[in-house]
Every structure is written in C-alpha cells, then in structure tokens.
Amino acid sequence: MSSGYNFYILVALFVLLQVAYFFMAFIFLLRAINFFRTKRQEKFISKWQDQIFNYLYSDDKPQSLISLIPKSKYKYLFSYLRTFLFNLKGDDLDRLKQLITETSLREYFFNRADKLNRKDRVEAIYFLKYINTEETVNLLIKSLNTPSELIFRTTVESLAYLNAYGKINLILDVAKKRKNLTSDSILSMILKFDKSICPILTERLDTEKSTKILLIIITVFWHFKYADALKKILNILFYSGDKSLIIESLRYLGEVENLDSVNALRFFLGHSKPEIRVAAIEAVGKIGDTSLEDYIINKMLDPELEVKIAAAKAMYKCSTKTEYKLFEYAKNPSRQIESIIAQRIIMEKRILEDD
Amino acid sequence: MATNKKNIVLIEDDEGITRLIKFKLEKEGYEVKSFLNGEKVIEYLVRSKPALIISDVMMPVIDGLTLLKEIKADPRISNIPVIMLSTHSHESAVLECLRAGAADYVTKPFSTTELILRIEKALLK
Numbered sequence: 001m002s003s004g005y006n007f008y009i010l011v012a013l014f015v016l017l018q019v020a021y022f023f024m025a026f027i028f029l030l031r032a033i034n035f036f037r038t039k040r041q042e043k044f045i046s047k048w049q050d051q052i053f054n055y056l057y058s059d060d061k062p063q064s065l066i067s068l069i070p071k072s073k074y075k076y077l078f079s080y081l082r083t084f085l086f087n088l089k090g091d092d093l094d095r096l097k098q099l100i101t102e103t104s105l106r107e108y109f110f111n112r113a114d115k116l117n118r119k120d121r122v123e124a125i126y127f128l129k130y131i132n133t134e135e136t137v138n139l140l141i142k143s144l145n146t147p148s149e150l151i152f153r154t155t156v157e158s159l160a161y162l163n164a165y166g167k168i169n170l171i172l173d174v175a176k177k178r179k180n181l182t183s184d185s186i187l188s189m190i191l192k193f194d195k196s197i198c199p200i201l202t203e204r205l206d207t208e209k210s211t212k213i214l215l216i217i218i219t220v221f222w223h224f225k226y227a228d229a230l231k232k233i234l235n236i237l238f239y240s241g242d243k244s245l246i247i248e249s250l251r252y253l254g255e256v257e258n259l260d261s262v263n264a265l266r267f268f269l270g271h272s273k274p275e276i277r278v279a280a281i282e283a284v285g286k287i288g289d290t291s292l293e294d295y296i297i298n299k300m301l302d303p304e305l306e307v308k309i310a311a312a313k314a315m316y317k318c319s320t321k322t323e324y325k326l327f328e329y330a331k332n333p334s335r336q337i338e339s340i341i342a343q344r345i346i347m348e349k350r351i352l353e354d355d
Numbered sequence: 356m357a358t359n360k361k362n363i364v365l366i367e368d369d370e371g372i373t374r375l376i377k378f379k380l381e382k383e384g385y386e387v388k389s390f391l392n393g394e395k396v397i398e399y400l401v402r403s404k405p406a407l408i409i410s411d412v413m414m415p416v417i418d419g420l421t422l423l424k425e426i427k428a429d430p431r432i433s434n435i436p437v438i439m440l441s442t443h444s445h446e447s448a449v450l451e452c453l454r455a456g457a458a459d460y461v462t463k464p465f466s467t468t469e470l471i472l473r474i475e476k477a478l479l480k
Contacts, residue, residue, distance in 0.1 A: 045374075053378045083371040090466030 044076035052080070056095050066103040074108075078123060085130070100130045113139050121146075122154050129158035137164045144174045149181065153189055160192035168197045169204060176210055187216050191223060198226040205232045214240075215248050222252040230256050234264055246271075247279040254283030262289050269295050274304040281307065285314025293318055297325045300338050308338060312345040362405040363474070365389040366396055366422065367440065368414045376409070379467040380474075393417035397425055400432045407477055409470075412441035412452065420452060427456035436477040440465065 048069065055065045069077055084096055100106060109131070112124035125143055128136050140162075143155040156171055168190070175186045190197070201217045208214055214236065221229045229252075237249040250268055253261040261283075268280035269292070281299055284292045296318055299311035312329070315322035329335060330342035363385045367373045370391065377387045388403070390396050394416045400408070408426065412419035419439055427433050436458035441448065444462040452460050458477040461470055 045371075049374060050378070053375060056375075057379065057382065080371065083369065084375065087369070087372055087463050088375075088466065089464040091468060092466050093464065 041076050041079060044073055045080060048073075048077070048080075055099075056092060061102075062095075062098040063103045066099060066105055075123075078127065082126075097130045100127055106131060110135075110139065113143065118148055118151060121148075121151055125151065125154045125158050129161035132162055137162060137167070140164075141167060141170065144171065149178070152178065152181075153185075156189040157192050160189070163194065163196065165193055165196040165200065168193065168200050172204070172213055172216075176213055183212055183216055187219055190216065190220060195224045195226065198224055198229065202226075202229045202232060205229070205236070211242055211245060214245055218245070218248045218252050222248070222255055225255045227256045227258070230258060230261060234260060237264055237268070243273060243275065246276055250276070250279040250283045254286035257287040257289065261287070262291060265289075266292060266295060269299065274302075274307050277302065277304070277307050278310040281310040281314050285310075285318050288318050290319050290321070293322045296322055300325075300329055300342075305337075305341075308341050309345070312338075312341050313349075316345055316349050362386045362388070362403065364396070364400060364403070364405045364408045366391075366393055366408070366410040366414065366419070368392055368411060376467065376470070379471070383471055385474075393419070393422040396422065397429065397432070400426065400435065401429070404432070405435060407458075407474060408435055408437045409474075410437060410439055412439055412443060412448070420455060423452060423455050423457055436480065438470075438473060438477055440470075 051065060051068070054060075055062070081096065081099070085093065088096065100109070105127070109124040109127050112120045113128055115121055115124070121143070125140065128140065137159065140155050140159050143151055146152055146155070152174070159167055159171065171190070172186075175181055175189075198221060201220060205214070205217060208217070218233060218236070220226075221233065233249050233252055236245055237253075240246065240249075246268070250265070253265055265280050265284050265287075268276055269284070271277050271280065277299070281296060284296055296311055296314050300308055300315070302308055302311065312326060315326040317323075326342050326346065329338045330346055332339050361384060363380060365373060365376055365380075365387055367376065367389065368391050373389045373391070377389055380387045388399070388405070390399075392414050393410070410419045410422055414422075417425075419441070423437055423439065426435065426437060433456070437456070438459045438461060439452045439457045440461050440463065441452075442463045443449075449460045449462075458480065459473045461473060
C-alpha cells in the first residue's frame with residue numbers, strides 16, 4: 001500500500017518536472033526569438049535610419065528610398081515607421097505618409113489587406129488609414145465582416161482615422177452581431193471617430209432596438225457633449241422604462257444644460273428607484289442649476305444612504321446655498337447620519353482640492 | 356563655466372524619437388547629448404551646463420516632472436531652460452509643468468520644425 005503510494009508520488013513529480021522543463025524551454029525559445037528579432041531590428045535601424053531621416057528633411061522622391069529597401073526587411077521598416085507616424089505631425093508626418101501613399105507600398109498594402117494571414121492583414125489595414133481614398137474605405141468595409149476581433153478593431157480604427165463617419169451605422173450593425181464584443185470595447189472603437197458621427201447616431205435612435213447599442217450611443221453623446229440629441233434622449237428617458245437607459249440618459253443631461261433637461265431632472269429626482277435618484281442628483285450637481293438647489297438639499301433626508309451621499313456630493317459643488325447647507329448638516333447633531341455624511345464629503349473634497 | 360549656447364541635453368525614453376530629434380538638432384548645428392531616463396542626468400547637467408534641456412514627461416526611473424523640479428531646485432542649473440515633451444495635452448498637465456518652471460511644453464504628436472522654433476525662442480529668453 002505504502003510502496004504504491006510512493007510510486008504515484010514519483011510519477012507525479014516526474015510529470016511536474018517534465019512540465020517545468022517544457023515550460024522553461026518554451027520561455028527560453030520565446031526570449032531567443034525576441035532577442036534575434038530585436039537584433040535584426042537594430043541592424044535594420046543602424047543601416048537605414050540615416051537614409052530615412054535624410055529623406056524626411058529633403059525633397060527626395062519617396063520611391064527612391066523605398067526601392068532601396070528589400071521586401072524582406074519591410075516588417076522592420078513598418079515597425080520603425082509606426083513610432084514616427086504616431087509621434088509626428090505637420091510636414092514630418094506628411095513626408096512619412098508619402099512613403100506609403102506615393103510608393104509601391106501603396107499597392108503592397110492593398111494586396112495584403114485581404115490576405116488570409118491575420119498578422120499581414122492587420123498590418124496592411126493599419127497602414128491603409130494613411131491612404132485617404134474611396135478605394136481604401138471600400139476595402140476596409142470588406143474587412144469588417146471578419147471573424148477576427150483584432151482585424152475588426154483595426155479596421156474600425158482605420159475608418160475612424162479616415163473620418164469615414166458615414167459608415168458608422170454599418171460598423172454598429174456588424175458590432176451588434178459580434179456577441180463577444182463588450183459595450184466598452186465597441187465604445188472605445190467608436191470614440192476614435194470625432195463628433196461628426198453624432199447626427200447619424202441621433203437618426204439611429206428612431207429605429208435602434210438594442211439596449212446595448214442605445215447605451216453606447218447615449219455615452220457617445222455624453223462624451224461629445226452633443227446637445228442636439230436632447231429631444232430624443234428625453235424621449236428615451238420618459239418612455240423606455242429601462243433602468244440602465246434612464247441612468248445613462250440622466251448622465252447625458254448632466255452635460256446639457258437646458259430648461260427641458262432641468263425639468264426632466266426635477267422629475268427623476270423623485271423616482272422610486274434609488275439608483276435613478278442618485279443619477280439625477282449627480283446630473284444636477286454637474287450642471288449646478290440653482291432652480292434645483294432646494295430639491296438637492298432635501299435629498300439629504302432621503303431614506304436611502306446612497307442617495308444622501310450623492311446629495312452631499314452634489315451640494316458641495318452645486319451652489320453657494322447648497323454648500324452652506326451642507327456645512328449646516330455637518331454641524332447638526334440632531335441629524336447624526338446626515339451630519340457624518342456631510343463631514344465625510346467635506347473632508348474628502350478638501351483633501352482632493354489640496355492635492 | 357561658460358554656457359555653451361549650442362549644447363542641448365535630451366532626455367527621452369523612446370529610442371526612435373531620441374534618434375530623430377538628435378538627427379534634426381545636429382542638422383541645425385546643435386550638439387546633443389541624450390539620455391534614456393532621468394537617472395544621473397543632474398550630475399551631467401551640473402558638469403556640462405548645457406544651453407537647454409528637452410525632457411519627456413513620462414519616463415521610467417524618474418518622471419520628467421520630478422526631474423524638472425530637481426533642476427529648478429538646484430541653483431547651479433536652475434537657470435537652464437527646460438522644454439517638456441509629452442503625450443499629455445490636458446491643460447492641467449501643461450500648467451503643472453509650466454508652474455514647476457518649464458520654459459515651454461510641446462505635446463506629442465509634434466513637428467520637429469515647431470520644436471526647433473520653440474528651442475530658438477527659449478534660448479532667446
């Protein structure tokens with residue numbers, strides 16, 4: 001019994017040792033690959049750097065530089081170019097872009113954008129954003145329907161760089177079908193576009209049924225402080241009945257000061273759900289509307305603790321009157337809970353201000 | 356020690372950007388000494404008294420803002436103008452550096468032509 005037990009321990013140790021060896025060999029291999037790649041990159045830089053920099057500050061034709069670099073070294077060239085394309089602007093950036101738009105690299109990227117190899121495609125799609133033509137946009141749109149999330153993301157980011165805001169509906173339609181994409185992920189891609197997408201997204205509110213997409217759109221409006229969508233957001237606020245949509249809409253109202261939004265906020269301050277009351281209070285605190293200051297002061301007497309805390313935070317920044325009342329609450333021993341909350345918020349805010 | 360008007364110290368952790376700025380500045384007639392982080396830079400600055408310092412804000416070991424404060428707190432080198440280079444374009448980040456004594460603040464992406472003009476302006480002060 002005992003020798004059988006020892007045998008199993010020995011087998012387990014042997015297996016563990018094998019796994020550890022395999023793991024170490026794998027790490028060693030990865031480090032070796034990385035080492036040799038870095039060496040080759042350094043070799044490329046030492047050979048070509050001065051020629052690339054000389055080209056940047058000369059009137060030389062871009063093709064005269066590209067034709068010198070062998071295709072086998074392109075991956076090092078692209079890796080090197082990325083740093084500068086990201087960090088430079090003005091004439092420097094224009095000269096760099098010419099290396100892509102006015103040379104054989106243009107066709108090279110077009111040909112590779114629909115290759116099967118994922119790495120090649122991602123690289124081509126990344127660089128295609130510097131070729132601002134309809135042909136590029138059409139090619140990128142084809143790449144949206146890919147199973148790879150990385151290709152999809154790179155494609156959307158390239159479309160955003162090209163300011164192809166007219167394609168935003170198509171992007172959202174495809175994103176909606178991709179079940180593995182989180183709201184945050186879609187949002188981070190869409191926010192690469194500028195404010196030009198907002199009118200199209202406002203139109204979409206009329207037909208969009210997905211709560212996930214509606215939430216994303218409202219967040220985009222909030223991000224860009226896009227006031228022209230107010231009417232439609234108020235519609236969602238009063239008729240959707242979805243808690244998350246109401247909360248996100250209230251957050252949006254906090255960025256758009258207007259009589260209609262103030263009226264809506266007043267209404268939602270009295271909502272039965274505490275999370276919604278909190279969102280309404282936070283929005284009031286953000287716009288600092290004095291017509292709502294008494295409502296905010298009264299919210300300190302709300303039965304829910306989270307609502308009291310939100311009210312105290314809003315009172316600190318809403319107006320002179322609410323700030324004064326907050327200090328009164330802090331000094332009022334007959335209202336112990338409100339007093340503790342007020343003291344804590346005042347202390348927190350002062351620490352933040354001192355920082 | 357007399358200050359050499361053409362000597363610039365560049366502290367930037369991105370080697371590619373360092374090489375490019377160095378190339379451009381040397382083409383414009385400046386002598387450039389570069390560092391990949393702020394460690395041991397103070398010693399060098401005291402010794403060499405450059406005409407100007409260009410420093411990245413986000414760097415390993417010592418960040419650019421801390422380095423700037425150290426330079427401005429050292430009377431031997433506090434008069435050397437420092438141009439900060441950063442990806443942060445937010446007003447608070449810019450103001451923080453200017454309050455700490457930076458002569459100028461250049462945000463990435465940047466143009467080397469603009470950087471040269473700002474260097475010339477800082478050297479004239």
